[in-house]
Amino acid sequence: MRTSIATVSVSGTLDTKLQAIAAAGFDGVEIFENDLIGYAGSPREVGAMIRDHGLVCTLFQPFRDFEGMPGDLRAKTFDRAERKFDIMQELGTDLVLVCSNVSPQALGDRQRIIDDFSELGARAVSRGLRVGYEALAWGRHIFDHRDAWEIVRSVDHPAIGLILDSFHSLARRVPIDSIAAIDPAKLFIVQVADAPALDMDYLYWSRHFRNMPGQGDLPIADYVRALLDIGYDGPLSLEIFNDRFRAGSSSGVALDGYRSLRMVEDEARRISARPAAIAPRVKIDGVEFIEFAASESEAPVLADMLSAMGFTLVGRHVRKAVTRWRQGAINLVINCETEGFAHSHDIVHGASVCALGLRVTDVASALDRAGALRIARFEQAVASDEMQIPSVRGVGGSLIYFIETGTQDAVWAQEFVPVTDAAQADAGLDRIDHIAQAMGYEEFLSWLLYYFALFDVTKTPQLEIADPLGIVHSQAVESPDRGFRITLNGSAAAQTLSSRFLHHYMGAGVQHIAFACADIFATRDAMVARGLELLDIPANYYDDLAARFSLDPALVTRMAASGILYDRVGDQEYFQFYSRAFAKRFFFEFVERRGYDGYGAGNATIRLAAQSRFRDDMPG
Numbered sequence: 001m002r003t004s005i006a007t008v009s010v011s012g013t014l015d016t017k018l019q020a021i022a023a024a025g026f027d028g029v030e031i032f033e034n035d036l037i038g039y040a041g042s043p044r045e046v047g048a049m050i051r052d053h054g055l056v057c058t059l060f061q062p063f064r065d066f067e068g069m070p071g072d073l074r075a076k077t078f079d080r081a082e083r084k085f086d087i088m089q090e091l092g093t094d095l096v097l098v099c100s101n102v103s104p105q106a107l108g109d110r111q112r113i114i115d116d117f118s119e120l121g122a123r124a125v126s127r128g129l130r131v132g133y134e135a136l137a138w139g140r141h142i143f144d145h146r147d148a149w150e151i152v153r154s155v156d157h158p159a160i161g162l163i164l165d166s167f168h169s170l171a172r173r174v175p176i177d178s179i180a181a182i183d184p185a186k187l188f189i190v191q192v193a194d195a196p197a198l199d200m201d202y203l204y205w206s207r208h209f210r211n212m213p214g215q216g217d218l219p220i221a222d223y224v225r226a227l228l229d230i231g232y233d234g235p236l237s238l239e240i241f242n243d244r245f246r247a248g249s250s251s252g253v254a255l256d257g258y259r260s261l262r263m264v265e266d267e268a269r270r271i272s273a274r275p276a277a278i279a280p281r282v283k284i285d286g287v288e289f290i291e292f293a294a295s296e297s298e299a300p301v302l303a304d305m306l307s308a309m310g311f312t313l314v315g316r317h318v319r320k321a322v323t324r325w326r327q328g329a330i331n332l333v334i335n336c337e338t339e340g341f342a343h344s345h346d347i348v349h350g351a352s353v354c355a356l357g358l359r360v361t362d363v364a365s366a367l368d369r370a371g372a373l374r375i376a377r378f379e380q381a382v383a384s385d386e387m388q389i390p391s392v393r394g395v396g397g398s399l400i401y402f403i404e405t406g407t408q409d410a411v412w413a414q415e416f417v418p419v420t421d422a423a424q425a426d427a428g429l430d431r432i433d434h435i436a437q438a439m440g441y442e443e444f445l446s447w448l449l450y451y452f453a454l455f456d457v458t459k460t461p462q463l464e465i466a467d468p469l470g471i472v473h474s475q476a477v478e479s480p481d482r483g484f485r486i487t488l489n490g491s492a493a494a495q496t497l498s499s500r501f502l503h504h505y506m507g508a509g510v511q512h513i514a515f516a517c518a519d520i521f522a523t524r525d526a527m528v529a530r531g532l533e534l535l536d537i538p539a540n541y542y543d544d545l546a547a548r549f550s551l552d553p554a555l556v557t558r559m560a561a562s563g564i565l566y567d568r569v570g571d572q573e574y575f576q577f578y579s580r581a582f583a584k585r586f587f588f589e590f591v592e593r594r595g596y597d598g599y600g601a602g603n604a605t606i607r608l609a610a611q612s613r614f615r616d617d618m619p620g
């Protein structure tokens, strides 16, 4: 399907918007009237600029409060329409959007509305123009696309058609199957927008919280499926009003928009058993390794911390200053090279996670999908006998490596010389449970889309977690078997842990890694015995815990003595404890799941309060 986007969806002035939209790969652009009015160039110049960028102007919008105006307001409304038609001709577009009237003066009389559109159709056709009618969810009389379609059908004029907007339809829960009744020849354009499920006034919800398909909770793919089913072949045009996007990067938001359209069209084709548009979502079989970049001075400190956590040095890279640490099914890599990607990462951030290695079923297909979604590949020079493990860019410029499932042992064997001495007893860690990333509030939805569009994952609902100094938004993406779980964390408040991380770390990245074990008390004791420093949890927490869950007092006492946190849903239990942070940059979490599928969100507030004691400007 052809792609289009409304100028209101991205930040900047009209010229920078057009540039970002063209660079992202869109075929067309809707000119939002305010962007034109505020621009210091004539509509003719804007039209030329659009075409110079290789774009088509798909729509001029909106024309408000048109139909059903009483008395002499009616004549004025038609005069206004003629002025819009002048602008359209200068811009070089033949389509204008009339959104349903919200004026308290508007008459709801059907025949009047039909007559108004018949006259507008006659005026438009004489100038070679077309008019599309959109039902706003908060329209005074017309707020359901089925009613707008009935009016368009009754007007029965070649210059009068319908415009659908997924937000208005889906916010009001208008059944998607109602699209089947629409004649595709009279569906002039379709606008798409997703949104989080919020119980909110339609207008406020629409103007501030819309987001890209895949970032919200509306069934956009099924909506697009219904469009394919009626044979609609016009553009899919994003129209996103979102406070964060207005504050974000125009090129980043435009690229996300393009990505979201590619993803949603593909998904719609799959659910309707049509040939796929792009390679399928990447199935993740697990996290094969996590790689840390570290300088020569920080690497031994990190190695000591891993040792205290029960990891053993099991391999050294055949020629590089890279070591492999192992425990259970977990592989950690410390990269101390003094050139190349990891080194650059270390220079910017200090010792921290620079890459994730994921086992996937089909690497070629994964790279195809990443390419179709315009996710950047990464390659660096390797020696002639060294493997080039394919990778793409991820959060904060980090990398995601793809390793074909089944080849991982061969990769380790080829790249690493085993270290066999000095194996210590482990601390009972089995596997990576989840990886938490911190990111700017404005980029949160971008990374959510990145994971959701590229991988076979589902999203959990977004949570708001109270840090002592502000709210942190948190949401997880999870593979079906939970072998891959990432939590995304972003905060608009400057002093939350999440925001301090960004500032201190110079960008987005891995803030903590959680490892799973089968006996949390044994694991905790083993780590403490080896000198791992843990985060202290206040006694008040345990008093409250005992009251909330009516737990065995002996268990509560034991948890309190160990700094272990607890959560329960039904009879599913979760135990967790935390390390102190490494160089205030990242920390580790250790969890035992007894059937529990969440992240102990209620405990995050306690953890953030405990960690805030170690803020730079706080004593201790």
Ligand SMILES: O=C(O)c1ccc(O)c(O)c1
Pocket: 061, 062, 097, 099, 134, 136, 165, 191, 206, 207, 239
């Ligand atoms: O919020 C609005 O007014 C508005 C205007 C034009 C549209 O296409 C729309 O969906 C909403």
Ligand SMILES: [Mg+2]
Pocket: 134, 165, 191, 239
């Ligand atoms: Mg709209």
